[in-house]
Amino acid sequence: xxxxxxxxxxxxxxxxxxxxxxxxxxxxxxxxxxxxxxxxxxxxxxxxxxxxxxxxxxxxxxxxxxxxxxxxxxxxxxxxxxxxxxxxxxxxxxxxxxxxxxxxxxxxxxxxxxxxxxxxxxxxxxxxxxxxxxxxxxxxxxxxxxxxxxxxxxxxxxxxxxxxxxxxxxxxxxxxxxxxxxxxxxxxxxxxxxxxxxxxxxxxxxxxxxxxxxxxxxxxxxxxxxxxxxxxxxxxxxxxxxxxxxxxxxxxxxxxxxxxxxxxxxxxxxxxxxxxxxxxxxxxxxxxxxxxxxxxxxxxxxxxxxxxxxxxxxxxxxxxxxxxxxxxxxxxxxxxxxxxxxxxxxxxxxxxxxxxxxxxxxxxxxxxxxxxxxxxxxxxxxxxxxxxxxxxxxxxxxxxxxxxxxxxxxxxxxxxxxxxxxxxxxxxxxxxxxxxxxxxxxxxxxxxxxxxxxxxxxxxxxxxxxxxxxxxxxxxxxxxxxxxxxxxxxxxxxxxxxxxxxxxxxxxxxxxxxxxxxxxxxxxxxxxxxxxxxxxxxxxxxxxxxxxxxxxxxxxxxxx
RNA sequence: GGCCCCGUCGUCUAGCGGUCUAGGACACUGGCCUUUCACGCCGGUAACACGGGUUCGAGUCCCGUCGGGGUCACCA
Numbered sequence: 089x090x091x092x093x094x095x096x097x098x099x100x101x102x103x104x105x106x107x108x109x110x111x112x113x114x115x116x117x118x119x120x121x122x123x124x125x126x127x128x129x130x131x132x133x134x135x136x137x138x139x140x141x142x143x144x145x146x147x148x149x150x151x152x153x154x155x156x157x158x159x160x161x162x163x164x165x166x167x168x169x170x171x172x173x174x175x176x177x178x179x180x181x182x183x184x185x186x187x188x189x190x191x192x193x194x195x196x197x198x199x200x201x202x203x204x205x206x207x208x209x210x211x212x213x214x215x216x217x218x219x220x221x222x223x224x225x226x227x228x229x230x231x232x233x234x235x236x237x238x239x240x241x242x243x244x245x246x247x248x249x250x251x252x253x254x255x256x257x258x259x260x261x262x263x264x265x266x267x268x269x270x271x272x273x274x275x276x277x278x279x280x281x282x283x284x285x286x287x288x289x290x291x292x293x294x295x296x297x298x299x300x301x302x303x304x305x306x307x308x309x310x311x312x313x314x315x316x317x318x319x320x321x322x323x324x325x326x327x328x329x330x331x332x333x334x335x336x337x338x339x340x341x342x343x344x345x346x347x348x349x350x351x352x353x354x355x356x357x358x359x360x361x362x363x364x365x366x367x368x369x370x371x372x373x374x375x376x377x378x379x380x381x382x383x384x385x386x387x388x389x390x391x392x393x394x395x396x397x398x399x400x401x402x403x404x405x406x407x408x409x410x411x412x413x414x415x416x417x418x419x420x421x422x423x424x425x426x427x428x429x430x431x432x433x434x435x436x437x438x439x440x441x442x443x444x445x446x447x448x449x450x451x452x453x454x455x456x457x458x459x460x461x462x463x464x465x466x467x468x469x470x471x472x473x474x475x476x477x478x479x480x481x482x483x484x485x486x487x488x489x490x491x492x493x494x495x496x497x498x499x500x501x502x503x504x505x506x507x508x509x510x511x512x513x514x515x516x517x518x519x520x521x522x523x524x525x526x527x528x529x530x531x532x533x534x535x536x537x538x539x540x541x542x543x544x545x546x547x548x549x550x551x552x553x554x555x556x557x558x559x560x561x562x563x564x565x566x567x568x569x570x571x572x573x574x575x576x577x578x579x580x581x582x583x584x585x586x587x588x589x590x591x592x593x594x595x596x597x598x599x600x601x602x603x604x605x606x607x608x609x610x611x612x613x614x615x616x617x618x619x620x621x622x623x624x625x626x627x628x629x630x631x632x633x634x635x636x637x638x639x640x641x642x643x644x645x646x647x648x
Numbered sequence: 649g650g651c652c653c654c655g656u657c658g659u660c661u662a663g664c665g666g667u668c669u670a671g672g673a674c675a676c677u678g679g680c681c682u683u684u685c686a687c688g689c690c691g692g693u694a695a696c697a698c699g700g701g702u703u704c705g706a707g708u709c710c711c712g713u714c715g716g717g718g719u720c721a722c723c724a
Contacts (some may be wrong), residue, residue: 128724130723130724162724163724164723164724165723165724230721230722233722234721237720241649241650244649244650246650246651247650247720272722290653290654293652293653295651295652296651299650299651299652299720300651300720301720303721304721304722305722306722307722308722309722311722313721313722313723313724314723314724315724317724318724333718334652334653334654334717334718334719335717335718335719335724336718336719336724337652337653337718337719338651338652338653338718338719338720339719339724359653361653361654361717361718362717362718364716364717366659367658367659368716369654369655369715369716369717370716370717371717371718385659385675430660433660433661433673434660435660435661436661437660437661437662439662439672440661440662440663440671440672440673441662441671441672441673442672443672443673443674460660460661461653461654461655462653462654462655462716462717463654463655463716463717464659464660464661465659465660466659466660467658467659467660467674467675469659469674469675470659470660470673470674470675471674472674473673473674473675474674476687480687519686520686520687521686521687521688522685522686522687523686524686585683596683597683597684599683600683600684601683601684603683604683604684610684610685611684611685612684612685612686613684613685614684614685614686615683615684616683616684617683
């Protein structure tokens, strides 16, 4: 078995000495030149937010070191259509700008990058492991193996497999096969000593070999299992840093065993805590959305998303439309830098105050040593805060670009000529910070439709127009005024209204709320004069007429 | 249950023995601004899981307890 040679210098990290001086990077002689990291998704059909974080950290590490980030597809156990199930994952990464140097779609020197197509490598590795005595053919049935384990558990003994059905020679194997048995290949794990390695986020790790079972690495049908395939690929691809979720921590000793038995360098490991549910320490799961929806913050984000996709006539099944998945954010109109920045800070921080990172700053500042060890729970509300920040940073033309597809899909805009862009731009400017996600533009749909198709808030109409005795009179007087307005700019309109208020000796509140409801159908919206300017004189007059008519109807109805 | 990991405001976190009567951010909340809403500005509530050590001194080191989580597959 080859001695573990600690390779590579991990990115310099000031906090690293917390693990003891002997693990300081300076003490590790690096003879690999670059950093190679990987993310290995299973083609599940969706991209989980926790997976993105893991991928992001891997990507960051590679980019920082000028190394490579590799996407490998763990589809050894896949029944469904792989390419179909992979698409959302690749799309998600592309959307977020997490690009890979090798993998699906881009190829690379170690192709193929699908485990289902790498069986030859795994079989060769199994051969090698068998030859050097690190693995053996086990002819026990699954039941026989389980029975031994359970009896050990019952007696509260450490389970030490008897290896009774181990075939050490071909003739033994033939004999077992004659009995109708078939073999799996198991790791012949050491039974004394410890497996020690340094976890780049957790520090020195030590596991007693005796607690490790003889894991199966190859099924009876000859196909390989995860632990083997993963290690073989990491060796083949020259992976230097294995950064993955903590559920793999317990797999690490057996993988270290395989690395060593294969005579390969053991990569650096870094185990990230999982992303937890909002307000809990449980692992975030896409299936538990119904439960998360009881959380008001989560629900708010979700409901807003639903409203947007319904307006654009898109489907929103829980399979893809779920705030646990990145597809959700893409559909609703979040910005990739917001997602990346939020995820960066979920389990990592630079210091006590830096919150916002450009792509370059992220790459420059990231370090495994500052990754937090405890689970971090996902807070959609905080993600929204980052989104609001990045949306606000966007130049108006970029916002228009972001918003236009929503207007088109909702059928509010049919062509994107210059005039349309100009009009949308005015709304975007007026909406200002009310536009948090691109899909929010649909809240202002009434600027795009005829009077008859406005969505009206009836209670606002009642409160602001029907109830106040003077509202109707004031509105019709104001209407007369704007018919003759010299121009229809916000500034002129504001001046007109102020004159109007002075002339009738009223407070501005007495007219402006009624005016807003009359013109927009709603009690809330952006600046009144900007609203009027955008609507233009004709539409304002038309909507005022229609409001007055509706008032008349309401009055006669109550009079009866 | 065995083995392993984790435990600072509701949440994300700073903290590496004195600078911590614990700092920042999100959320919540009081006020200001204001034609509504949003933004913005000023302020507030709110945390070292518990118990023992070590030390002149512990959020920080050690031990234990409790709590949370992972893993013990011919899944990944």
